Every structure is written in C-alpha cells, then in structure tokens.
Amino acid sequence: MTKMTMVEALNLAMRQEMEKDDRVIILGEDVGVDGGVFRVTDSLISTFGEQRVVDTPLAESGIIGTSIGMAVYGLRPVCEIQFSGFSYYIFHQLEAHAARLRHRSQGRFHVPLVVRTPCGGGVRALEHHSESREAYYAHTPGVKMVIPSGPRNARALLVSAIRDPDPVVFFEPKALYRAFREEVPEEEESMPLGQPQLVREGDDVTIISYGAMMVPVLEAADSLKEKDGIVAEIIDLLTISPLDDTLIASSVQKTGRAVVVHEAPRSFGPGAELVARLVEKSFYYLEAPVKRVTGYDIVYPLFAREKAYMPDTGKIVQAVKETLEV
Amino acid sequence: MTKMTMVEALNLAMRQEMEKDDRVIILGEDVGVDGGVFRVTDSLISTFGEQRVVDTPLAESGIIGTSIGMAVYGLRPVCEIQFSGFSYYIFHQLEAHAARLRHRSQGRFHVPLVVRTPCGGGVRALEHHSESREAYYAHTPGVKMVIPSGPRNARALLVSAIRDPDPVVFFEPKALYRAFREEVPEEEESMPLGQPQLVREGDDVTIISYGAMMVPVLEAADSLKEKDGIVAEIIDLLTISPLDDTLIASSVQKTGRAVVVHEAPRSFGPGAELVARLVEKSFYYLEAPVKRVTGYDIVYPLFAREKAYMPDTGKIVQAVKETLEV
Amino acid sequence: MPRSEIELPYRIEYLSILDENGNLDKELEPDIPDDILVKLHREMLSGRRFDERMLNLQRQGRIGTFPPIKGQEASQLGAVATLKNSDWMVPAFREALAEFWRGKPRENFILFYGGYDEGGAVEEGRNDLPVAIPVGSQMLHAVGIGMGIQYRRKDDVVMTFFGDGATSEGDFHEALNFAGVFQAPVIFICQNNQWAISVPRSRQTHAKTLAQKALAHGLPGIQVDGNDVLAVYAAAREAVERARTGKGPTLIECFTYRMSLHTTADDPKKYRSEDEVKEWEKRDPIPRFQAYLTQKGLLTDEVVEQLEADIAQEIQGAIDRAEKLMAREVDPLDMFNHTFAELPPSLILQRQEAELDLSLRKEEDRHD
Amino acid sequence: MPRSEIELPYRIEYLSILDENGNLDKELEPDIPDDILVKLHREMLSGRRFDERMLNLQRQGRIGTFPPIKGQEASQLGAVATLKNSDWMVPAFREALAEFWRGKPRENFILFYGGYDEGGAVEEGRNDLPVAIPVGSQMLHAVGIGMGIQYRRKDDVVMTFFGDGATSEGDFHEALNFAGVFQAPVIFICQNNQWAISVPRSRQTHAKTLAQKALAHGLPGIQVDGNDVLAVYAAAREAVERARTGKGPTLIECFTYRMSLHTTADDPKKYRSEDEVKEWEKRDPIPRFQAYLTQKGLLTDEVVEQLEADIAQEIQGAIDRAEKLMAREVDPLDMFNHTFAELPPSLILQRQEAELDLSLRKEEDRHD
C-alpha cells in the first residue's frame, strides 16, 4: 500500500471510477489543466481528456444546473465547487431540483451527482474560505451529506458517493488535504455511506465528531488517557445525513456521557441534532448533559483570530472533564 | 381596536413605518400594483408611489443584492420573496454580504434590511410553496430569523424588524394570513426581537413552538386539559435566532418535560437546537426525553398527502401523553 | 484603431409568416406535411378547450391552483412539433400543451393539480423533464442534457421553455452562456407572453427584445410572432436543424400573450386593462390558423364541428380517469417512496412513526 | 413584416487612444488636467512597486495569500480617477489601487492580508464598499446604492469593478438588468485580464467581447484598451457623465492582462505560456504612459527617479505601521464585536465561554 495524502487519495478515487465507468465526468472551475486549486483533480484531464474533465465558466449555479441535466441524462457528474463558502450559489438548484427530481418524476429520473467542495478552517485563508456549514445540506431532504476525516476513508467514501444513485454533497476538510498521509490500497475500496464509525473504544465518555476535528479529538483522547486516565470512546460520523444514530446510541448507553465537536457555528448546528437523537433514544442512560464544543455563532474571523474561534484539543479536554465532573 | 387578519396587520406595520420614516422602501415581485400575491403590500403603492414600492424584475438575487446596496446607502429596504421556497436564490447574497458587511467593514456599514417571505404548508399549494426551512437562516451568523404566530405579534414584530439595524429574515406563515382575526391597535406597537413569549402557564409539560403550529399546539393544550387534565405551559418562540433560551429553561425547570413542535423537517431542524439548549441548561430538571413533533425528512408532498405530513393536534396530544407517561 | 464599431456575428431578426389578418407570406411559408398541420390545429383547439374545462374544475374546487395556457397554443406547439421522439424537452410550468404533444396523459395534469404527486410521473420513453416551478431554473438542466448528448455523440437535441419573466433570472444567462461555450444542442424557447404575473415585459428589462439577450452569449437569437404557428414552426425547425448538425444553440423569442389568468389564484384586473386583452384577442393564434387550413382545403366547418365533439369527449375521458384515481383512498405513506433510492434507517423510523400515527387516527375515527 | 432585422439602439465600440507603441490619436486625446495626469502616473508606479513588495512579504510569510495587480494599473486608475469623493465605489478583490486612490491606507491592505479583520475597515467619509470575494456578487450592491442615490435625488454615481470571470455569474446579469430597468447611475467596469485563474477568456463565453453583454439589457457597452490609461479615462468620464445626468448605466470592458499570479497560491505555469506573458509585457500600461508624460514635459528621468525613492519610502512606512499593529497582542474576543449591533444573550454567553477558555489557556501557558 502507498502512503497518500487526502488529495492523492481523492484523486485516486476519481481516477479509478473514471476508468471503470465512462459515465463519470468531472466538472468545475479550474479542474482541468490547473488540476483544481488544491490539485485534487490533478492530471485527470491528461488521462481522460476535455470531454470528461470539463473546465466550466465561472458560474456555480451553471455547474450544478448542467450537472443535474447530465445526471438525469444518465451520466455521473462529479462537480467541484471551489470552496464551500461559495456553495450557496448552488443552493436553489440543489434544493429545488437535485434533491427533488426523483420525487417529482415519481422515480422516473434520479440525480446521481456528487458536489465535492473543500470545507473548514485552519489554513490561514481569506474570508469565505474557512466556513463549515454542513448543516444546511444535512437539513435538506433528498441530499446526502458526507465528510471524510482521513485519506483512506476519503477515498472509500468518494467512491461510494460517485456510485450512489442520489445527490451527495461531499465536504473535503481542506485542513486535512495534506496534513498527514495514510496507507491507501491501490485496489478498489469503498465504504458504505450512512454509517458512522467507531474509531476508538472507551468506557468513560463518548466523543462524537467528524472531518478535520477528528485530529484534535484524537489528541484530546490521548491526553485525557495519559494525564487523567479518562478513556474516551470516539465516533466519527463520516456521513452527517441521513444520520444513522445506532452506533451513537449504543456507545452512549455504555458510557453515559457525550461530547460533540464540530467547527460549524453552534446554534442550529449539526451537534444539536446529535444531542436531540441522544435524548430521544438514550435519555435514561445519560449521566450528564451532552456538551457541544463548536465554532461560535459569529462571522468566521480572519486568521489572526482563527485559533480562538476553532475548537481545539484544549477545549475538548476541558469539555470532557466538565462532562465527567458533574 | 380593529380586528385584523395577519395580512392586514402586516400591511399596517409597513404603512405606518413608511409614513414615519422615508428610509423605508418596499421591493419585490408583484408588490406594487398587484399588492403582492397575498395582498400583504396592498395599496401601499397608491399611497407611497413607485419610488417607495418597487416592482422589480423577476430575480431574487437581484432583489436582495440591490436591497443590500440600498441598506448600505442608508435606506431600510423591506423586500419580499414571493415564497420562502424561492428564497434559496438569495442565499449566497444573504450569507456572504447581508450577514457580513458589518463585520467586514468593521462597523462602518450595516445592513438593516428585512426579507419578508411566506412560509409553511397547509394551504393546498403547488410544489415549493409549502416548505419551512427557517433552520437555514437560523444557522447563519449575522442574520436574525423571526416567525410571528398571529396578526398582533406579526405587526409588532415586523415593526421591530424594520427598525432593527441588522438583517432580519421574516417568515410569514401563509396558513395564518387569513386564518383568524385579532385586535390590532391602530397606534404604534412593537415587540422586541429575540424574546420568546409565555403564551399559557401550566405545570405538567412545556410545549415549545412558533408560527402556524401555534394553532394546533393551543388546540392540543385545550384538549389535554379538558380530556386528560394535563395542563401544558406553552412558549411561542417568535424569534428563532438569535435564540434566547432563558424562558424555555425556566419553564422546563418547572415542568420537567417538554415537547417541541414545528413543520420543518425533523433532522437538523430548529427543534434539535431547543433540545440541545434544554440539555445544556436544564438537564437535571428533565424527567423525560424531549419529544419532537415535526415534518418528516422527505420532500414535502402535494396536498393529497399534506395532512399526513403535517404535525397536527392529534400528533401533539399523543406526544405530550407519551412524554408524561414515562 | 481608435473609436470603431466592433462587428458582431449575429443580428436580431423578426419573423412573421401568417399574420392576424390572415395575410400569408408565400415566400416564407414553411413546407409542413399536411398531417402535421392538421395535428397542430387539433392540439391547439384541444388545448383551448382543456384550459376551459380545467378552469371550471378549479372553480368547483375539484382541482387546485393551475396556470392556464390560453393564447400560447401556437408558440408551444409550433416549437415542440419540430422535435423527434428521442429528443428531450425541458418545460417550465405553463407548457402542458407541449407536454401533451409529447405524450403526457391529460389525466396526469389533473392529478398533479389535484394534489397528487402521481401526476408528476414521467412515462418511460418520454424524454421530458417534469414541470419546473422555480422560475428560470430549468434551462440549465436542458444544457446539461445537451452536453450529455454531445458526450454520447447522439444527434438528439433539447428544447427548453421559459417565460419573459425568466429571462431576468441569473440562471437563464448561465444557461445561455454554458450552451454557447459548449455549443450544446439546445433550443431555448422564450414564451414572451408580455406578463410575469403583474409585471409587464417593459418592466422586466430595458432591452428592446428578449431575443437580443442571445448576443450577450454569442448566440443567434430571433423574435417570432408567437401567435403564428407557421412562424414558430419555421424558426424552431431551423434552430433544431442547427443544433442537430452540431452548429450550436439558438434563442427564440415567441412574441405572444397570456390571454387568461396567471394562475387561478390571480386577478389580472388589478394590473392590466381589458382593452389590452381585447386587442390581443384579435391576434388569437387559433382562428387565423384555422382559416389558413380551411383555405388550404385541410379543414371544413363540419370537420371542426366533429373535432370539437371528439375533443370534448377526450377531455371528459381524462377527467373521468383522473377523478376515479382521486376517488380511491391514497396511501399517505407513499410520500416516503421517492426521497432516496433506498429508505435510510432514520426514514424507516419516521415512516413507522407516520404509520403508527395513521393507525391511531383510524382508531380514533372509529371511536368518534 | 416578414423576416427583417430589428434595429437595436446600441452598437459595441472599441476605444484606444495611446497604443503600446506610443502612437497617440490626437483627435481622441482627452483633456485631462496636468495634476491628474501626474497623479495617475504616480499611483500606477506606486501600485507596481507595492505589488512587488507585497509579493516579497508574502513569500517571507509575513502576510497571507493576496491577489497581485500587475498589469491592471491603468484600467483601475483610469476608471476611478473620474469619480468625485462623494461618489461610490464597489470593488471586487483585485482593486487595491482603486481603493488607495480613493483614500484607503495602504497599511490596511497589509493588515487584511495579514489576517487582521481590522484591515477591512472603511474609514468614515470614504464611500467604498470593502473587498468582495464571492465573484460576481458585488455589482448588485452598486445598483442598490445607485437606486438609493436616485431616491435621494443626488447627482452622485457608483462605479463597480469585476473581472472577466465574473461576467459568467448570473448575478452580473441581474445587476445589469436592474440597472437598466431603473436607469441607475452605475458604471460597470469589467477588468478583462484574460484569465479567471486558469480559465482563459475564450472559455468563459462564446461572445466575441464582454462589452456586448450590455446589449442583453439594453445598455451601452464599450471595449477599451485597458492598458491605455487615456482610453480608460475617456470612456469612464463619458459613462460617469451619462450616469450623473440621469442617462443611465454603462458597461465598460477594459481589455487588459493579469501579468502576475492569480493569487500568491497560484502557479500560472500550469496553464499559460511564457510567450503570452511576454507579448503582454510589451503592452505594459506604465512605460507608454510615462513616455507620453515625458513627451508632454510633465515628467523627466530625474523626477521619476525621485518618485521611485518617495514611493519606496511610502510603502516602507505602510509596512512599518502595519507590522507595528500586527506585533501587538490582539484581543481575540474582538471577533464578537461586529456580528450584530448589539450582542444578543446567546452570544454574550459564547463570548464569556471564549473568555474563560482564553484565560485557562493563559494559565496553562504559565504552567508549561
């Protein structure tokens, strides 16, 4: 197995799916010759040509709108929105059509498209380049919302997203693009959408998170174990929506305590749904209030103040301790 | 005092604010001669003229984008998006600019605009005309999200929204437009944004809701009282975001039980935040899991199946009983 | 070098062949097979009658809000009649006649506006997208389908419909622009019926015509008399031919008129004069075409009379079939069927919840 | 009546006055006061040097990603120089020079790209919106401001900037269309620098020019040599005059070139040839204008030498001031200041939480 960055792993997923399936087509701004501003589609154009790796005009609604048409026609467009902060330009198309054409046509049509887009902060970027608004998509019926947390699961989930018969919004935590390498098998590997993963077992508390936050979550768990003897069970959602809460429920029914971590603003954020699900299914097992460690409900600051905005190991450790102390 | 429908009350709010303040300007599709497709801006054009009641071209992003410019210039645009199901066309402008110009300009500019838009179901409408997606706006820092529940508070809240120095998304439950009349004083009346209201006192359970769902909620409370002797305390949020949970907390600390009701899809919906807040602040008072009575996570069906989709008195009664039984 | 005019490849033209007074421009008269001419007439008439019946049904509360077509029969049918079966059609929401031409059963219209999702079904083999209500959003889908056709090296084309109001939406321009860049085989048919609910065409844009919007994207654009089915057909056939032979997209503005209500929820008296409507009644697309066909010997008064009877019966049949379906008890749980290919666990639970709720209701009803 | 051309009110023109070989079209030479000419030159040169210094700072990691201007000095400054102080300016993200002309302190640029929200501040009295990064979104704000000006019966105008890429966004068309319908006093300045990151102008649209996009909305459009500051100034002055006298909006396409990187995160070698860049270097806006001023007796080599020294010092001053500010410890809690006019209760709690967290951190740091 080769050690790959997330960028390389995502590239591999697209390359192999394109080799296997001529319905798979890449569209987006700068995805061709430039290989994407983060190089995720690097050199795909030289292998597959301009017909299959399409540099589009600068128009997000145009990208998603034509992708919907292609998907209805029977292709499998994988389109890139350059930053998730610009994905709101596609929102009306996604909500009104991608998410609904299956229903509207009573099953005659469906829209197997993937919207790949880099999300999240921590890379000292400009305004609109650090946001995490997965909740918008997660709250939209008819759309699946996926966020990987490392090269290997990024590759495997993207493969499944491409094969999925329904629209998938695929957020790529840009802070992880080159943060670390993982063994990624050359041979085909996929992972079902809709299944959170148990990353580490523990008895004292359950930490639920996803995406780039898995890094400080794991660090926090290490620190808690070493310094405080607290053993956290860790769950990586991977698919935010449709959310399967089976694993979360069983874990918290064991540990009795939970902390939820995400970069997104707290209020009406993904963490709220996790708390609500825990209350619905596991109320009587909860021994302490579930804590949310999240971004604040403010405009994401420029990078001089970014560290103060972002959840990090310290904040997570603190929250876990508070959850256990009570 | 005159008995008014919500349509009339909203019209009164705009008329009086326009009389008092020449910065207030109405913009939207069909808001002029036609008086709006629901007649909410009826005859304002004949009083205030085309300069202040502006029929725009059919372009939602254009409406909000020009309104942002007007607001920055010092006016107070009140723009109408014909149905909230089309408000996603404005999402990028709202998120990227209306919600951020104060921050971006470090306080030099602010964006005092109101986006009025009819929301919700129950009126046997076409596709896209029945949705409730307040969570999108509630999760957006820099934007306020308001939903009235009757003629009188609609008028008073709209007055405050118009006067507010920041952008307000004002959802008008179209099912309530002409559903009932209330006494609405001719003299000026406003209500602060950001303050949920205690609608009815009770000791057994707290029901939290807003908008059109207040009707079945109150009906359910009546029925529970009469038939089962259960006395529910009822809270009407009015402002969804920024959410002040003080009243909710104190109520549930008294009753120990809560049911949340909204039309919006359940997952990642507004109810999740309410549950999360209750868990954060009132966990040790909760005697039963908080129940959510909501729309399902599916495409809103056409009206032959609408009744089955919508929360109603029966579902609320049932949820309250389940909450009390445990 | 200094201040000079830039030559653009396209000029905007206007086309009219059979005018409201029955004058025919022989030179331009398109060569259309007799059976197509007769079918066009039949469908126009049938559309007019269907509209009338639906208005009745709506007023009786038997269906909900719907958008009438009256006045736009020629511009819809003249355009869509130039398509092959394997071509694609992407309508807005006022193109029921075009959809019927393509094979949509009339009862589906009634079901749809009667509140039954079933009415949105698109039959296998008919390459049309369903109705798109969000204004301006559907043209991009047509372009994507066109790009798919190019990718598969087919010689099919895509025709998409939209109104004058829709040309103000940004998505309209993104669609024209993508179509231009990729030279996709798309025919953009603008139904300029002069009104977007209460907003007149003159307020929609400062441009003299809608056809000239093509120039922004380097495409040919033409304005045609949309109440002249011959002109619409001729212009559409030319555009279809261009698209089919790889010569790219065209924008056609059909200059027509919405003679009736925007939808049944609308009251046009608030915003337009009776006189204007009367003026346009003179330009009604049906009488002039009927006169033309009569002159050509393809129609007689008796034939028309018989036609009216046939049409009335046909429509009644569609109503009967739809009402029969609507009279049956629907299973509300069907609403869970088409959100995803497969129900995810969270929706299985919600479906169970809905099922339980429905059964409790039934029980209560029994006890009441 | 039959097939006829429709006369449109506008044709698209091209304007060039002082070409890359120093040829001057005397007839068209605009009458610009000497002090403005000299100031234009100074600011162009200063912009070039500022760009170079910023690239250095960025490479040293002292600031973050930023978009260089090199090559577009004339098209920004020629345009903005025609505005009055009370006029409004709505930039995209590559118009720092236009912003400096309007009075933005250079240190704010450094602060902004150094990651300090403070750099976004707009001083009282300067009627400019801050940088807008979402492509194509800001022109609508300009139109709204223009509508505000009309409403208040002022004779101010609004100038808005955007790139070639931005003309593909739907919002660009909605802005032109609203401006046309309301005849708002807006000057749309398209900085066609031939590239939108890696996408060449030819791929952005099938249209021959970007100026012709005005035709879609019934507006006058003109293409000018954007590296010819005289042509840009002349065209902008004409458009400003038109807007100021109630004659409505204009679209100006400045045909120019991005001689440097898209942003400091970009590698243009991946997508364009060195030859192309070399060709455009010959058309550099600065040398030709400098030669023109020298010929006019407004500049000498010595003056330019002195200018270079002054500029270097000025820039150093801005860097020093910015770095002094950046060296101070910032209060991260400032990030809560500008979400709303007043902090709502939920944010007061979050702010307290952040404060507590920061103080815990400080404590930990002390213990480490």
Ligand SMILES: Cc1ncc(C[n+]2csc(CCOP(=O)(O)OP(=O)(O)O)c2C)c(N)n1
């Ligand atoms: C994005 C969007 N905005 C508003 C509406 C409400 N609406 C429905 S039809 C219509 C007018 C459409 O005018 P036009 O495009 O000319 O089509 P016509 O109705 O004349 O056929 C409006 C504003 C909508 N459906 N979609």
Ligand SMILES: Cc1ncc(C[n+]2csc(CCOP(=O)(O)OP(=O)(O)O)c2C)c(N)n1
């Ligand atoms: C809506 C949106 N999509 C994508 C981007 C990423 N992006 C930043 S600049 C740029 C290219 C802009 O090209 P152009 O309009 O020609 O301006 P230029 O950079 O050449 O000045 C892109 C794609 C963005 N900022 N906003």
Ligand SMILES: [Mg+2]
């Ligand atoms: Mg119309």
Ligand SMILES: [Mg+2]
């Ligand atoms: Mg450019």
